[in-house]
Amino acid sequence: MRIEAGCCQVYLAPDPINAEIVKDLLVDHGHEAYVRRAYLWGGVGELPANVYPSVWVPLATAEAARKVVRAFEADTLDKAGDWVCPGCGEPIEGVFAACWRCQHERPNDVARR
Ligand SMILES: [Zn+2]
Structure with missing residues (x-):
């Protein structure tokens, strides 16, 4: 778990859309949350591996926020099966x-599986 300047990373997203979804979900649950690094998306493959957008919350609410994120991840993983790209044949995580x-x-x- 990464901690910086009193804030804690609670979610690493595969893309900026998922980052926004998780951030909005946390805000809906009464959390203060924000997205980092989303602006670097597009450089995946050229830049270091941590260019994926991440969602951060203040340390004081991190534990409660992680519960919201875990529920979201469990729900997402349940629905998303791995797939094979019809464009290039690459196996892709769900x-x-x-x-x-x-x-x-x-x-x-x-x-959907
Ligand atoms: Zn492809």
Whole structure:
């Protein structure tokens, strides 16, 4: 778990959309939350591995926030099966909505298991 300047990272997202979803979910639960590094997305593969956007909260609420995130992750993993990119044949983890190699979007017919 990364901690910086009184804040704690509670979620590492596969893309900026998921980061926003988790941030909004935390805000809905009464948390103060914000997204870091989303602006660097697009450079995945060229830059160090930590360019994925992450969601941060103040340390004081980190424990409660992680419970919200864990519930979200369990729900997401349950729905998202791994898939094979129809564009380039690359196997892609279920949490990703587009191919990291050729940007092809996940086909709808494999979006749900
Ligand atoms: Zn692809």
